[in-house]
Amino acid sequence: MSSSKTPSSTLTPPALKPLKLNSAGLGQSTTGKEKPAPVSSKLQAPKLNFALGGSKSTGSSKLATPKLSFSLGETAVKSVVKTVVKKHLKPTTWSPTTTSLVLVKRELETHDSMSFTFAAADQTLFDFKPGQFVTLAIEIEGKTHYRAYSISSVPQQKQLRLTIKRVPDGLVSNWLADNLTIGDNLSALNIAGQFNSSDCQHKSKLLLVSAGCGITPVMSIAKTLLAQDSDADIEFLHCARDKDNVIFHAEMQTLIAQHNNFKVQLLLENSDGFANFSANDNTTTNSPALAHQTGMVSKDVIQQLYPDLQDRTIFLCGPVGFMKAVENIAQESDFDMANFFQESFTPAADNKLQDNITSGASAASVMLYVPDFAVEKEVAQGSSLLELLENNGVPIIGACRAGVCGSCKCKVTSGEVKSTSSETLTAAEIEQGVVLACSSTVEGDVTVALS
Ligand code: FES
Helix, strand or coil: CCCCCCCHHHCCCCCCCCCEEECCCCCCCCCCCCCCCHHHHHCCCCEEECCCCCCCCCCHHHCCCCCCHHHHCHHHHHCCCCCCCCCCCCCCCCECCEEEEEEEEEEEEECCEEEEEEEECCCCEEECCCCCEEEEEEEECCEEEEEEEEECCCCCECEEEEEEECCCCCCHHHHHHHHCCCCCEEEEEEEECCCCCCCCCCCCEEEEEEEHHHHHHHHHHHHHHHHCCCCCEEEEEEEEEEHHHCCCHHHHHHHHHHCCCEEEEEEEEECCCHHHHHHHCHHHCCCCCCEEEECCCCHHHHHHHCCCHHHCEEEEECCHHHHHHHHHHHHHCCCCHHHEEEECCCCCCCCHHHHHHHHCCCCCEEEEEEHHHCEEEEEECCCEHHHHHHHCCCCCCCCCCCCCCCCCEEEEEEEEEEECCCCCCCHHHHHHCEEEHHHEEEEEEEEEECC
16 A cells, blocks of 8 residues: 555654544544545444554553563454354454454455455444555464555445455465455454545545555545545546456446446456456446556556546555556646555555565674563564564564554664655654664664664
8 A cells, every 4th residue: 555645745644543432423534524424324333433543553662571462452362363253243342452353244356356344243333534444463373463454345334345465475365365254353453544535635526546456445435435425526547457357347337337427447458358258247237338448557548538637636556666657647747746645555465565675684694682572683684674573572563564554663772774664754753763664674783662
């Protein structure tokens, strides 16, 4: 998910914060600025408020032990995964730091992506801002992993949908795809993300651009605006390799059939057989085929499709290279970048950045010290700071692992690291030595603290 945002200068620094159950805030928006989706007015259930806020993401500085139970609570940790829920769900005892989600539906979107729909155990409504992501805690073989996934559903509903794509050699996304079954529980720590249509002020004309699984948060934005009966003029450009890799194809067809103000254009690297694909898709009977063309995103394509580009606000999410290409096109088109927002962190995204960092490890040795957790270890220079901390029992949370969410903030009190991202960090934090562990490598002897 995102550089996470452009223009970052206009956004408040990120905000991983413990979940809050807003039992008194029925139907209220987190920001007070959002119009609740119409559906919310009909629902009487309490609302779960995943609020943004100040972010000592791990809260770990207060811990006396390096156990992970500090933020989840022992019960929650034990029930993270593979706890089959009984037929009659008992009300969950909500804690301020974790929420138990129950899987109620799983749907195959493409051959390698699927949507998981969760409910809160007590029918609570989920409150978030369209475009945000949720951090899940997932226990695999006795170890808890934290990952951030974009939300593809709309706020103020009883269900929360996440759409996840398999990742080559990926651990958590693939595990979820292979193992998560109806009735299983997962723990959600928080919902956050600056890339959202509530905080990013936008015009009434929008251009939503996505590629691959980057469609997930953008779809949430589109569906929310449409559900609000917004009179927004929404153009949606989605790029995919071919017809078999178009996520939400049927859903987009349904939306364009229902809303005159919503138009979709697919840009496929290979569109062979696309016409048959649309016509034969029995889930979309009576729905119009999506407009499509073959090719890669380019200045010519954008200018041809969107001659009124300058009148729109752009929300963009996809792989890093794709987003850079779109950003360049916007700049070359003299687009006002104050109206350009992007999310480079794709759900589940993977550990490509992490892998790149890891592969940069050299043979030289340096020392890693984490006094609060009695860590004093010789490590390879160039190693990922996040992996080093995780592998040495330091309870740090690496949710996005892509330098976006801010969950892995830690403080280098002495020594040297090299960082590739400072997203979410304030100038004051950088001045104090705070870094994102997922985006940092150790370059010399370092001493690290979680506060
Ligand atoms: S894990 Fe999200 S910024 Fe590091």
